Amino acid sequence: MRIKQLRRHKFAGPVLVVAALLTIGSAFSIASALPSAQRSEVSAQSTLVDEGKQIFLKGCSSCHGLNAEGGAIAPSLIGVGAAAVDFQVGTGRMPMADMSQQAMRKKPLYDAAQTAALAAYVASLAPGPATVDPASLTWERDGNVAQGGELFRTNCAMCHNFAAQGGALTNGKYAPSLMGVETQHIYEAMITGPQSMPKFSDKTITPAEKLSIIKWIKSAEAEPAIGGASLGRVGPVTEGLLVWTLGLGLLIGVAVWLATKAR
Amino acid sequence: MKKSERVAGNVASYIDDRTGAAGWAKKNLTKVFPDHWSFMLGEIALYSFIILLLSGTFLTFWFDPSQQEVIYNGSYAPLSHVSMSASYASTLHISFDVRGGLLMRQIHHWAALIFMAAIVVHLLRVFFTGAFRKPREANWLIGIGLLTLGIVEGFLGYSLPDDLLSGTGIRIAEAIIQAFPVVGSYLSYFAFGGAFPGHVFIPRIYIVHVLLLPGIFLALITVHLMLVWYQKHTQYPGPGRTEKNVVGYPLMPVYMAKAGGFFFIVFGVTAFLGAVASINPIWLYGPYTPGQISAGSQPDWYMGWLDGLVRMAPPLETHAFGHTISWNILIPGLILPGILFTGMALYPFIESWISGDTREHHLLDRPRNVPNRTALGAMSLSFMIIALANGGNDVIATHFHLTINGIMWFTRIGLFVVPPIVFVITKRICLSLQRADREIVLHGRETGRLVMTPSGEFLEVHEELTPEKKWTLTQHEQPAALAAPTEDAHGTRPKATLKGKLRARMSEANAEQVPAPTSSGAHELESGHH
Numbered sequence: 124m125r126i127k128q129l130r131r132h133k134f135a136g137p138v139l140v141v142a143a144l145l146t147i148g149s150a151f152s153i154a155s156a157l158p159s160a161q162r163s164e165v166s167a168q169s170t171l172v173d174e175g176k177q178i179f180l181k182g183c184s185s186c187h188g189l190n191a192e193g194g195a196i197a198p199s200l201i202g203v204g205a206a207a208v209d210f211q212v213g214t215g216r217m218p219m220a221d222m223s224q225q226a227m228r229k230k231p232l233y234d235a236a237q238t239a240a241l242a243a244y245v246a247s248l249a250p251g252p253a254t255v256d257p258a259s260l261t262w263e264r265d266g267n268v269a270q271g272g273e274l275f276r277t278n279c280a281m282c283h284n285f286a287a288q289g290g291a292l293t294n295g296k297y298a299p300s301l302m303g304v305e306t307q308h309i310y311e312a313m314i315t316g317p318q319s320m321p322k323f324s325d326k327t328i329t330p331a332e333k334l335s336i337i338k339w340i341k342s343a344e345a346e347p348a349i350g351g352a353s354l355g356r357v358g359p360v361t362e363g364l365l366v367w368t369l370g371l372g373l374l375i376g377v378a379v380w381l382a383t384k385a386r
Numbered sequence: 387m388k389k390s391e392r393v394a395g396n397v398a399s400y401i402d403d404r405t406g407a408a409g410w411a412k413k414n415l416t417k418v419f420p421d422h423w424s425f426m427l428g429e430i431a432l433y434s435f436i437i438l439l440l441s442g443t444f445l446t447f448w449f450d451p452s453q454q455e456v457i458y459n460g461s462y463a464p465l466s467h468v469s470m471s472a473s474y475a476s477t478l479h480i481s482f483d484v485r486g487g488l489l490m491r492q493i494h495h496w497a498a499l500i501f502m503a504a505i506v507v508h509l510l511r512v513f514f515t516g517a518f519r520k521p522r523e524a525n526w527l528i529g530i531g532l533l534t535l536g537i538v539e540g541f542l543g544y545s546l547p548d549d550l551l552s553g554t555g556i557r558i559a560e561a562i563i564q565a566f567p568v569v570g571s572y573l574s575y576f577a578f579g580g581a582f583p584g585h586v587f588i589p590r591i592y593i594v595h596v597l598l599l600p601g602i603f604l605a606l607i608t609v610h611l612m613l614v615w616y617q618k619h620t621q622y623p624g625p626g627r628t629e630k631n632v633v634g635y636p637l638m639p640v641y642m643a644k645a646g647g648f649f650f651i652v653f654g655v656t657a658f659l660g661a662v663a664s665i666n667p668i669w670l671y672g673p674y675t676p677g678q679i680s681a682g683s684q685p686d687w688y689m690g691w692l693d694g695l696v697r698m699a700p701p702l703e704t705h706a707f708g709h710t711i712s713w714n715i716l717i718p719g720l721i722l723p724g725i726l727f728t729g730m731a732l733y734p735f736i737e738s739w740i741s742g743d744t745r746e747h748h749l750l751d752r753p754r755n756v757p758n759r760t761a762l763g764a765m766s767l768s769f770m771i772i773a774l775a776n777g778g779n780d781v782i783a784t785h786f787h788l789t790i791n792g793i794m795w796f797t798r799i800g801l802f803v804v805p806p807i808v809f810v811i812t813k814r815i816c817l818s819l820q821r822a823d824r825e826i827v828l829h830g831r832e833t834g835r836l837v838m839t840p841s842g843e844f845l846e847v848h849e850e851l852t853p854e855k856k857w858t859l860t861q862h863e864q865p866a867a868l869a870a871p872t873e874d875a876h877g878t879r880p881k882a883t884l885k886g887k888l889r890a891r892m893s894e895a896n897a898e899q900v901p902a903p904t905s906s907g908a909h910e911l912e913s914g915h916h
Binding site: 224268269272276277280281282283285286288290293294297298339342349351352354356359360362367369373374377379382384 | 651655660661664679680783788
C-alpha cells in the first residue's frame, strides 16, 4: 500500500529518473574504468603501428608500395603477418642490399624495437602469423633431438644439407646454412616459408615437432668436431680436395725427398 | 765370431740346407733398380693397399653387414632410439663405442682415397713417360684393371654403412643398372633380390668388398710386381743408360731401407689424416631411408667424374616397344665410361699401330719429346677434370656464389671445347720445349755475364753444357712418319683404304717434332759460337 502511495508521489518521476541516470552512469563509469589498462595498450599499439608505418614509408615502401600492396619487384605484404617481418628484418634479409638472386642474411639494419614496430604495422594490414616469442619456444625442455633429426632429414635436408650447412638451388638461389640462426627465426621461417622455402603449417609439422627440429639443429650446431676437422660438413668434395692437396702433396714431397737422399 | 753372428749363421745355414735359398736371395737381393721420385708413386698405392687390408680387417671385427632393422641405443644421443639397419648401427658402434674404432674407420677411408689418387698419378707417370710400351702392355692392362676395380671397391666400401649418403649412392647405382636397355630392370631385381632397397644388397656387396675384390687385388698386384721384377724397371734416359741395362742401386740394402721407410711414412701420413680430419661422418648423414635425400650428395672423388657426367646429361629418353631407354643415364653412366676405359686400355696398341714401332723400350720418354701422346694425355685429363668439377657443382655453387645452372652449362660446353684446346696448347708447349732444348744444346746456357770486346762490342757469355747434359737432351729418337704404301710387291699402287689413310694421317701428326741437334749440326755452329 505504502509503496503504491509513493509511486504516485509527485516527485516519484524525477527521483526515479535521477536514480536511473546515476545507476547507468556509475555502472558505465565502473564498466569503462575496468579495462583502462587495456585501453592504454590499444593506444600504445596504435602508436607502434604508426611508428612502424613511418619506418615502412622510409625504408620499405619504395619497393613494397606505399600501402604495402607490392609492386613489380616486391611482393604484397598484406596478410604475411608479423612473423614474416620479424624473420626477414630480424635476420637482416630485408631491406635487401641489392637485387641479387635472393635476399641474404646479414647484419640487421633495424633494431629490435624498430623491427617490432614494422611487424606491428604489417600485422595491422591483415591477419597473419604473429611474431614468435623466443621464451615460448621451450625446445630445450620439450624437443626430442632424435625425432627432430628424422624430421629434418625428411623435410629439410634436401635443400639445407644433412648437417644444416646449406645447399644450392637452381639459378643461383640457395638454401642458407642454419648455423647460428636464432630459434624464433627458424620457427618463423617454417611457418612463413620465406623466399624459395615452402610453408610448413602446423598440420604438416606440429608445433611440438617444430621444437624437435630446432633442438636437432641446435644440437648439430653445438656438436663438437668429432673425428677431427669437420671440412665444412659438405660431404666428400672437401675430402677429395684434402686428399689431393695435403695427402698426396705430403706423400709426393716425401718421395722427392727420399729420392734425393743419400743412396 | 760373436755369439749373435754364430746364431744368425746357423739359422741361415739351416734354411739354406733345406731350401737352397741362398743362391736365389743372392741373385735377387742385389737386383738393381733405377732411382727417381716418380717411380715411388706406385709404391704409395701398394702401401695404402696394405693399410687398407690391416684397417679393414679391424673393422670387420665389429661390422655387421645386415639390413635387419634395429633400434639404436648406443652412445650417440642425437640418434637415440631411431630405427636403422644393423649395418648402420654397427658402424655407429665402431665410431663411438669401440676404442680406436673411429680412428680406424677414418684411416681406412683416407687410405682408400690415397690409394685411388696414387693409382691415378702412377698411371699418369706411366702414360706420359711411355712406360707402357712393349714389353709392358700386359702390365698396363693389369693397371687399368686395378684402377677399375679400385673404383668399384671404393664404391662398395662407402656403400656398406647404409647411411643416407651411401644409400643415395646405391640408388644411383641402381638407376645405372636399370639403364641397360631391355635387361636393366631384370638385372636390378637380380642384384637387389627384388625391389630397391631390399634386404640382401649390403650382405652381398660386403662379401664382394672384403673377400672377392681384395683377393683379385692381391693376385693382380702380385702379377703386376712380378712383371716389374721380371721385365726390369724402366729408367729415365741419361749417359750410360741404354735399352739393355739398368742403372741404379741394389734392392738390398738401398731399396729395402727406402721402401721400408716409405711404407711407414705412407702409414704415418694416412694415420695423421685419420687423426686430424673427419671423413664420412655417417652419424650426421643419418640412417638410409628411400624417402630422404640431402642437398650436395656426392660420391667419393674417384666416382665424382661419373656423377658429373650424369649431372650434365640432358634429359633424353626413348620409348620403344614397351621399353624405356634412358639415354640421360645410359650415355654418361655406361657408354662414355666404357669408351674412356676401353680407349685407355687399348692405348699402347693404338700407339704402336700408329708409329709402327714394335721394338722393346726400357728407356723412358721425356714427355716433351712425344708431343702427340703428351697432348692426348693432357686432353683426356682436362676432360676428366671438367666432368669431376661438375660432380661438385652444388658445393662449388654455394661456396663461390655461382649459379648451379651456369656451372652445368659451362661444363656441358667445356667438355667438348676445352679438351681440343688443351691438346693444341700442350702440343705447342711440347714443341716449344723441344726448341728450347735445341737452343740450349747448340748455344749453351746464358750466363748473364756481359763482356766488352776491345772493339767496344758487348757479348753475353754462353756456357756450354756438359756432355752428360747434352746427351740427355739429344738422345731421343725422332722416327719419321709412316708413309702410306705407294706400291706393293707387284709394283701396282694399292687402293688407299680408310684405315691406311687414317694411319698415315695420325702417324704424320705423331711425328711432328723440332729436329734434335745432331753432333754434326753442333760442330757446324762450333766455329761461330757466341
